[in-house]
Each structure stands twice: as C-alpha cells, then as structure tokens.
Amino acid sequence: MEAKFQTFLILLAVLAGTALAARRFNVAPAILLMLSGVGLAFVPGMPPVELPPELVLLMVLPPLIYSASVAMSWREFRNNLRPIVLLAVGAVIFTAAMVATATHYLIGLPWTIGFLLGAIVAPPDVVAPLAIARRLNMPRRILVVLEGEGLANDATALILYRFALAAIMVGHFSLPLAAGEFSLIVAGEIAFGIGVGWLSLRFRKWSRDPQVELTLSLITPYVSYWLPEHVGGSGVIATVACGLYVSWNGPLLISSATRLQGIFFWDLVIYMIEGLLFLLTGFQMRALYEKSKAFPLDDIMIATAVVVVIIVIARFAWLYPAIYLPRILSKSLRERDPSPPWQWAFTLAFTGVRGAVSLAAALALPFTLPGGEAFPFRDLILFVAFGVIFITLVGIGLGLPPVVRWLGIAxxxxxxxxxxxxxxxxxxxxxxxxxxxxxxxxxxxxxxxxxxxxxxxxxxxxxxxxxPDSLDPTHHDVSAAGTALTRELIVAERKFIHDLLRDGQITDETRRRIERDLDLEEASLANREYRGAPL
Missing domain, CATH: 1.10.287 (Helix Hairpins)
Known part of the structure; x- marks a missing residue:
C-alpha cells in the first residue's frame, strides 16, 4: 500500500511538472503527459502501473463527459446537431467499416475482429484536440462541432463495440436487430439523462448548501451513466443529455456560492483526471512491450500503420462529402447554412486524435471465448490501439498548430x-x-x-x-494597464492586512473575510481580462 501511495505521489509530481513544461514550451499537456508516462514506465525500480478498463469506462469517463456537457451551450449544440451527428455517428460507423475492410483484405483478420478493432479506434478523443484548438483561436463553430462530436462519438463506438463483441462470442450478428437496438438505446438514454438532470437540479435547489450541492453534482454523472450501462446501453448519451439539461436550466436554480465553488472544484477534478489518465495511458507501454516479445514485430508495425492510414483517410473521405454534398443537393440548406470554407473542413478532418477510451475498450476485451479457447487476436488489438493513440496524439497534436497557421484559420x-x-x-x-x-x-x-x-x-x-468602450488596441492597452495596476493595489492591500494581523490589530477571521473580498475582486479582473493569445 505504501509503494502504491508513493507511486501516486510521483504521478502527481510529474503531472504538475509536465503542466509547467507544457506551458513553457507551448505544447499540449496531453502530449507531454503521455510521453512522460512512457518514459516513467521504463525507469528502473518503477513498479508497473496497470490501467484497469473499468476505471476508465466506469469511473473516469462519466465526470469527463458530464463536465464537458455542462460547459457546452445547449443552443450551440442544437444549432450544430446535423454536423455533430454526421461525425459522431456517421463518421464512427464509416471508419469502423473502413478499418474492418482494410484489415480483412490487407492483413487477413476475420470480419468480426476487424469490426471490433474498427469500433475501438474509430472515436476521436475530445480532450487533447480541444485543448490545442482553443489555444489556436479557432472559430467557435469548429470548436462546438469538435466538442459535440467528442461527447457523442464514444456512445456510438461503445455500442458498435458491444455488437461486434457479441457477434464474436456467440458467432452470429443481425443488422436489423442491431439497428433497432441502437435506436432504442439512443431514445431511452436521452429520456433517462434528462430525468436525472431534472432530479439533480431539484435536489440541489432544495438543499441550498454548497457542500451538499457539489456532492450531488459529483454523483449525478455516475447515476446517469451507470444505470444505462448496466442494462446494456452505453451510458454516454444519457450523461451528455443530463449535462446539457443542467447547462441550460442550471443558471436559475444553482446558487451563486455553489457556482463559484463548483468552478474551482470541477476544474481541479477534471485537471487531475485528465492528467493522470494520459500518464497512465503512457504507462501501458511497458506491459505492451513485455507482451510484444512473444509477438511478431513486423505484424504489429504493419497492422498499426495500416489502421492509422485508414482512420486518417476515412475521416477525410467522410467529412468532405458530409459537409458539401447536402448543400449541393438542398437549396434550402444552402441558403440557411452556406458552405464553410474548405480550410474549416480540412481542420475538422485533420483533428482526429484518439484517446484513452480506445485503449480502455481494448483492455476490456475478455481473455477467452465461452468455449474456453483464447480470444482471437487480443494482443494484436491491444498493440494496434496503443499505437494508434500514440501516433495520432503526438503526430496530429504537434502537427495541428502549423496546419492551422498554414490555413489561416486563426x-x-x-x-x-x-x-x-x-x-x-x-x-x-x-x-x-x-x-x-x-x-x-x-x-x-x-x-x-x-x-x-x-x-x-x-x-x-x-x-x-x-x-471598456471598445476592444480596439488603444482601449485594450489602457484596460490592460489599469488591470495590472489594480492587481498591484490588491497586493499592497493584502500585505497591509497581513501586517495588521501580525501586529494583533485584527483577528484571523477578520483577515479571511477581507481576503475573500480581495480574492473575488482579483478573480473578477481575470474574468474580465481580454485574452487573445497569438499563434
């Protein structure tokens, strides 16, 4: 137990250090965290750290999805529902089919195994690309579509994953039955998620206690996720629906004290979860390396290369027709929503980073079939999933900034x-x-x-x-100078209050109340400050 706690402290230290390094070198933290995890995994004396799939799918995924859903605007999600669905459902199914076809004819995998691998690597991650995209000042609509896709595509992929896994385990598959079940899951989870969101907000309004409300907010994503997942759904759609409902209806029902504390609470929770998740994903390299010694290296490299190329090509092949073909065929759509520049479509297609959900789904594969024989190609699926995550995260993550500069998106x-x-x-x-x-x-x-x-x-x-009267450069410079001076005045006031406390003229309680006012004023300055980070 002591060794595990020490490892946990090491991971926290690496998480903090990597975040500082990422800010210093202007690199996405997810990239450095994963590389740090890979490096730490091979440090002599470092105990192996496994990433239990149930930890990601049942413990980590719900709060990540819920937090992103609450932060998203329901109106923007609704206005961009068509492109989001085309990517989150259509692109995932198309990519899985392309991977299945390519691995069947080029590598010789059975169709069921190919579809299973395709379902695992099809959904792009939402965390890393959005973190990069926001720093690059991309247009708002691109961010909304990327975030909406990242929220919903895991549901499509996990449902496909279960269908493919069931086909392998029982030996048969019915497309009409699967399509009907998919529709039922989507409709049922949306209704359930909205119901959980409604109950959560009513309980929180009734409690009127920030600590109780934050506890309820932490429970909410697990309630909305676990129950549908337990009865055979994905849980993702219910959690997204719950988060969007809370996002739209919460401002008038959640108290200001809870909202202020909740911002810092959830920021810390998500920061810790995301950071440790990418670190632990990198840690899996050690276990995979040990397994690879008994597996032909050429097979691993060829399979990984084929799948990476296919998922990149499939995203471009799906996205351009999905964006422009409906507008060519529909005059009303063309007038209502003109075609975006080709640079926007290229950016969306290029942003296809895979994440820890793909690795968790691969790790969750059973070791044996119902008859007792080994699960076919399990190790190969694991190697390919990790390779796809590593290559897309590092390659696309580092390549996205220069691509955005080249396209002039910023x-x-x-x-x-x-x-x-x-x-x-x-x-x-x-x-x-x-x-x-x-x-x-x-x-x-x-x-x-x-x-x-x-x-x-x-x-x-x-x-x-x-x-300010305006945000032109002259007014912005004046505002920035005033903000900087205000911060210096707050520092001087805080130092004087500390001197009064040290001299015994005020109590600690008095100092805390005054400091809270100063902290809120400083936070207000940060909230009003215009941030336009150049590329």
Missing part, C-alpha cells in the same frame, strides 16, 4: 473572438441598464432611504465605468 477565429467580446460588453451594459430601471421601480414601490439609493447608484456607476 484569423477568422480572432475576428470572431473580437466580435464576441464586443457583444459581451454590450450585453453587460444592457444588463446594468435593466438593473438601474429595477432600482428606480423598487424605490417607488418601497420606502428606501436616500442614503441606500445613493450607495446603490454609486455601485452601479462604478460597474458601468469598469466596462
């Missing part, structure tokens, strides 16, 4: 980002105007002293004056 993203912040300033001003009208109405309805009204109007004027 220019559109910057313009969109600028317009979004201009709209934000306008919305803030309109909200303050609405609050001022409410103040006037309240003072007429209630007996409020002039002093209270004067203080409230002064607060309103301060908030209005804090808003």
């Amino acid at each position: 220019d559109a993203g910057r313009s969109e980002h600028f317009a979004e912040h201009e709209a934000e300033i306008a919305a803030r001003r309109q909200a303050l105007d609405a609050a001022l009208r409410s103040l006037d109405a309240l003072t007429e309805e209630k007996d409020v002293s002039e002093e209270v009204v004067r203080l409230l109007r002064a607060r309103h004027d301060i908030r209005v004056n804090q808003l």
